[in-house]
Amino acid sequence: MAQDLDAFRAETREWLEASCPEEMRQPVDGEGDVYWGGRNAEFKNEAQKAWFEACREKGYTVPDWPKEYGGAGLSPAEAKVLRQEMARINARPPLSSFGIWMLGPALLHFGTEGQKQHFLNEIARGEIRWCQGYSEPGSGSDLVSMQTFGEDKGDHWIVNGQKIWTSYADEADWIFCLVRTDKNDKYRGITFMLFDMTNDGVSTKPIKLISGNSPFCETFMDDVKVPKSYGEGIPAYVGEINRGWDVAKYLLGHEREMISGAGNKERSGSLGPKLARNGIDNPVLRAALAEYDIDALAFGCMGEKFLDELKVGKGHPAQPNMMKYAGTELNKQRHELMMSAGGSRALEWESEETSGGTPARSWLRTKANSIEGGTSEVMLNVIAKRILELPGA
């Protein structure tokens, strides 16, 4: 087993050496360096294209998905080796998408064979770019109160309503979208629909954030016709009709797990040593950094414990909520300190020296960490209820 892994590692290292262009071995420096795929995707350069195509051939855009759905069918251990080897050479992800992170896991868990064959392969090959339609203006933390309604017309629905915080909806091809299909049942009246954004009646409007960027949109649905099926064995919804909340909950949990796991690396590293390179003259700031580093390194230990326990199914099922809460609050604090250490230089919004205000914009971006994917307040509610079992929580 360990021997097999060693062989796989050697093989992977060789393949990476041959397939990953030099330009793709640099840290991602802004949105422009990310390849999202989709109908209208353009490669930034030849290297990006070559790297994506090499990975697509190997199934390495989604290495742990089964081969028949476009993946490489790697075992968890092999997938970890691949991740390690890619990290070793700083290889960029060949393809990023909400299809990979969100819809894929939902389909793998709830989808029909037909849906998997059809949609997963599209995602793996980067052909369709997906966006997520969950929140509505009146339904943020209280997601289940959403109102977007699909009227049943026999073989199709007519959908009306508005979604908000749809990431990159203006560049996405398809949307997975929560639609109310029964007004009489709050939880059992939601359907998890999939449809094409080019359908008549779908429009989007980017939301400008305080960071100056617009990664999210408002998405309007005005008499949008959504068929109930896209062919034999390919229903237009995931799971059952009116049972979309189960899928949504599953994905929310998956998202929190991902945030908890994925964010670890940065958040669990100490900050003082990095900032100290430019000198920390103020002893009170130094003390604040030391207190932060304690929290960050301690959270790193927790992250390790969390992942270890996840692997063997230990740990409380609501634990990702705790990780999400602690990790995002920590990340906000991290950027506060980075701004403080950066001083007036870090305040710059447009200068070359700051690559167009990267420190300040990143700092502002982190403020959403404790809001998106469930606010810190919702996380604390969940901990109080499901872990501490406090009354009335």
Add this chain to the structure above:
Amino acid sequence: MAQDLDAFRAETREWLEASCPEEMRQPVDGEGDVYWGGRNAEFKNEAQKAWFEACREKGYTVPDWPKEYGGAGLSPAEAKVLRQEMARINARPPLSSFGIWMLGPALLHFGTEGQKQHFLNEIARGEIRWCQGYSEPGSGSDLVSMQTFGEDKGDHWIVNGQKIWTSYADEADWIFCLVRTDKNDKYRGITFMLFDMTNDGVSTKPIKLISGNSPFCETFMDDVKVPKSYGEGIPAYVGEINRGWDVAKYLLGHEREMISGAGNKERSGSLGPKLARNGIDNPVLRAALAEYDIDALAFGCMGEKFLDELKVGKGHPAQPNMMKYAGTELNKQRHELMMSAGGSRALEWESEETSGGTPARSWLRTKANSIEGGTSEVMLNVIAKRILELPGA
């Protein structure tokens, strides 16, 4: 006016010089140095007796009460001069009592002329020591839920129930006590009664605190007969029957104001300079002290503003709740830091070097600051409701 004050100051200074014995010009060093008065009071020494008697003659045990009730009838400005001059020579208070701090103000506000004549003079002369019967085991923050019941028997009540946190009940002569006299009206069914602790059926049991001291008692009332009147124009209750909650609320407000004002001096002083005398080697502790000193000095400014506004009737009526909250949390933090700076020496519980564990016992005592007289949680509720006018608060 200012000239009159100057004359008063000169006169006061002269009187103090002549009347306040040297031994009474030392900081109070523990309970033993406080004279509480009462039937069983004993003076610690001749100096304490002389000082008390000199003040009693001048009305200086309660300088701002009217002369006819045993005070000196000083104006606020004169009272301030007296306070300043006493502070100048470190003069100890000649008499401490809950009669002065609590019952007195209630009687001045709600009492009949007969009650004032009778009870206030007794208090001013240190003849009767009072204790306060408010909380019950099941009624802490939710004081109005108290159950001690007085059954109406015409010219008297038969009182049954249990009070808790009655300060020095085991040494007090009389109690002012909240008693339910109407079970059908929560707020308008409480009477503010006054009665003798030597009555049959009254018993007390000291409560040992985590600091090792026992300043509070449980007080049990078992068929205690309380007459409705102590003579012509001297009812046995303050305010009206069944309207004791008004008196209680007034006193709670007064208590918070007093805590806010009185505690200021210590709490609003910086701590770093004092602790630095023994050296602060650790830069992280130094930073924590600096952060504390900022909070403490800032709170000192607020204390000054609060008192200035109080004098002219400005400021929100619920502001004492905010002062109580902020001041007590600050004081707890102060003692945490004093303990940290004191290190292992400050941990000692019985040693001579710590005067019997004064640092540790004082530290533990401060933990009650944010509980007694209304918890921090109740203060925050009041701020949310009465100042911020948040819904449903």
Add this chain to the structure above:
Amino acid sequence: MPLYLDEDQQMLADTASEFMAEQGGIEKQLRHWRDKGCKDGFGHGLWEQFAEMGFTGMMVDEDHGGLGMGHAEAGIVLEQIGRNLTPSPFLTSSVMAASALDAASDDLKGRWLPGLVEGKSVFAVAVDEGPKHNPQSIKTRAEKSGNGFKLTGAKTFVVQGASADMLVVAARTSGGDADDDGITLFAVPRDAANMTQDPVRLVDSSMASHITFDGVELDGDAVIGDVDGGRAVLNKMLSAGRAGAASEGVGVAGGAFDMTTEYLKQRKQFGKLIGEFQALQHRAAHVYSELEIARATAIKAAQMLDEDAEKADLIVSVAKAKVGKVARLAVQEGVQMHGGIGMTDEYDIGLFMKRDRALHEFLGDHYFHADRVARLSGY
């Protein structure tokens, strides 16, 4: 002096509050100039209105056409500026530069003060030389040259430097980098040769310059106060600026907090107004408490400067630090309690967070002032 506003001050507060809300509001000023990409970051028209209100010269003595008011009154105006996020050169021109010019020769006063009083001139102050405020160390050098001086060095974080008709520049005329003595303050006109400005927009949409002095020739009469004796004037100017920034910070925090409590009374989730949730109530009540304390401290600091009180320096640092911490708390809680929409540029709450960041950094953040509080307290 009691720590509440007297009658005159209350009138000033009412006037300033009304004026700033009407003329200096976020829509009309901050967003307007920002969205236009204005190179000044503020409106000269509003600055002239400030003059009509008597604000621009409020700290200038009456002999020079001002109102001869103190830090307490300037603080009243600044709190309203903060509350409305009104972009203006008030703090640097009318408080800091005016404080420095108070020590200047009559000639210099006559040259610069009328323009300030009339709202025609804008001044900036050039003190910092690195990304963190550290006025003890001044490396920019002014060497004797003929009848005057030649200025060489670099300054940074010069707020509204490019819009300024005159810059108050702290330079070293003798001694080592961190010496108390040997500092001289200069009034440098905008058109001085060999001065290069590199203006950059900051997170709060204000403009600040990096400035290089590459042998800038200055007449001897550009000196503010005494040669080599500028540290006292500099300190006074910094204290004035810090106390002023504290008052403005109280306004920023107060504005953000009021927006937030309003939102708590409007937004529904889970079938309730979110202001009904006790966890949010307690957090709001805590911010309220801290904010009241911060406000009292800012007022006290201003009063102590006006009274030239002994420990004024200490309390100024306490105020700058306390307000800094509290304003940060208020804007952070503000954005978090607004949830998703708090992250959008459309809502104003994020603008408060941005302004707090820049204002908090200006003239020393709370780390700087905490350290200073410890030093001034002897530990």
Add this chain to the structure above:
Amino acid sequence: MPLYLDEDQQMLADTASEFMAEQGGIEKQLRHWRDKGCKDGFGHGLWEQFAEMGFTGMMVDEDHGGLGMGHAEAGIVLEQIGRNLTPSPFLTSSVMAASALDAASDDLKGRWLPGLVEGKSVFAVAVDEGPKHNPQSIKTRAEKSGNGFKLTGAKTFVVQGASADMLVVAARTSGGDADDDGITLFAVPRDAANMTQDPVRLVDSSMASHITFDGVELDGDAVIGDVDGGRAVLNKMLSAGRAGAASEGVGVAGGAFDMTTEYLKQRKQFGKLIGEFQALQHRAAHVYSELEIARATAIKAAQMLDEDAEKADLIVSVAKAKVGKVARLAVQEGVQMHGGIGMTDEYDIGLFMKRDRALHEFLGDHYFHADRVARLSGY
């Protein structure tokens, strides 16, 4: 090594948990000995039971009758000790002194280890010389004297010093006060002449001694490890103690937290269980989160010591500091949420607060370790 308990460790945890709750509970041990005014502050009977369970010698290697277990296993026992506030010499004897004796000669091991394993002997460690932990500076001197050494100086905060059969004393045999080199560790028997103990009771009812060495004569074979080379042994002993104290602190925090959540589910005010109030729910949930993080850190620190990992020292300090902060939060929230009865000696929650105070101070409080984290990180 994964960061959860393996099967053997889980068995040990179950055993320790059951044993400590039954034999080491608050009523049976802490309150019992405290109310008796016991001069040891713990029960020798329980110490013998510890031996029967195999705890006393769990870190002693098997050649010397122990179980040869590591810091991870000791941490499991210590968490239960913390949770039950069990007074015992386990941390100082079985973890710290045992760690030092690991470097001792066979003779010395033979003299002291059997008593430890059997629960007959108690050891203490004498490192601190002032009220704040500062092991870099060792002023107690041991001068060569004939075949051995003569010890002069003073130690403080020697926990259970007066009950100890042997004290591990860190002394300087050469060099300046703060030098790394020149430290030697001695095993000083209780009956050594010219050693004066002044035992005092601490806030948590434990006993600690101020000790004076007034020319204490020691044989050469009392030296643990090498003369002048004791710093490494001392550091190892301190790391063992700090990681152990972190594990015990997790237990203290966990015990206090569990008491508190139980109380939230029982106590009614305003017609509701107080655990229904969202403000308390959120605070409890926050403590839970911090506590889980602290526990993970303590486990990691112990594992890294067992693996002799490169950054073990750093993570040990992180663990001691993090646990310190979190345990303090847990006991403070515990007392506050208990309200008035939390202030009474009758309820146990105050005992957790007292124990936290003493344990947090032992071997460096979080200020000490925060500073150390910064230093070890190069800033």
